[in-house]
Amino acid sequence: MPIIVPLLLAVALFCIGVYGVLARRNAITMLMSFELMLNAVTLNLVAFDAWRVDGLATGQTLAVFVITLAAAEIGLGLAIILLLFRGHGHVDADAARDLVEAAPGEHTEVEQ
Structure with missing residues (x-):
């Protein structure tokens, strides 16, 4: 198989993830999009490793690290989203930006 086929698939996956x-604005959809982008990177690593046959399996080794990173990212991201939903009843990423706590002695716009 020519290398252009997996590379074009990876570009399509990455573009869908960026979009x-x-x-x-939904945080869960954003996490799924991050996962799509990481899967595109993994596909590129494996495709280039298969294209450059040298016996070291460097691309496959890096792909395992990317998969491990993705698993850790989704675990931490889902924990943050669950805390956001339990505390405020929504998972809107724009509204989560406004949830910064004020330091003691400072007043926010809502309190004034």
Whole structure:
């Protein structure tokens, strides 16, 4: 198989992931979009490793690290989203930006 096929698939996955991060405001959809982008990177690593046959399996080794990173990212991200939903009843990323606690002695716009 020519290398262009997995690379084009990886570009399509990465573009869908970027669109999902930039256009959506739901935090769960944003996490799924991050996962799509990481899967595109993994596909590129494996495709280049298969294309450059040298016996070291460097791309496959890096792909395992990317998968491990993705698992840790989704675990931490879901924990943050669950805390946000339990505390405020929504998972809107724009509204989560406004949830910064004020330091003692400072007043926010809502309190004044």
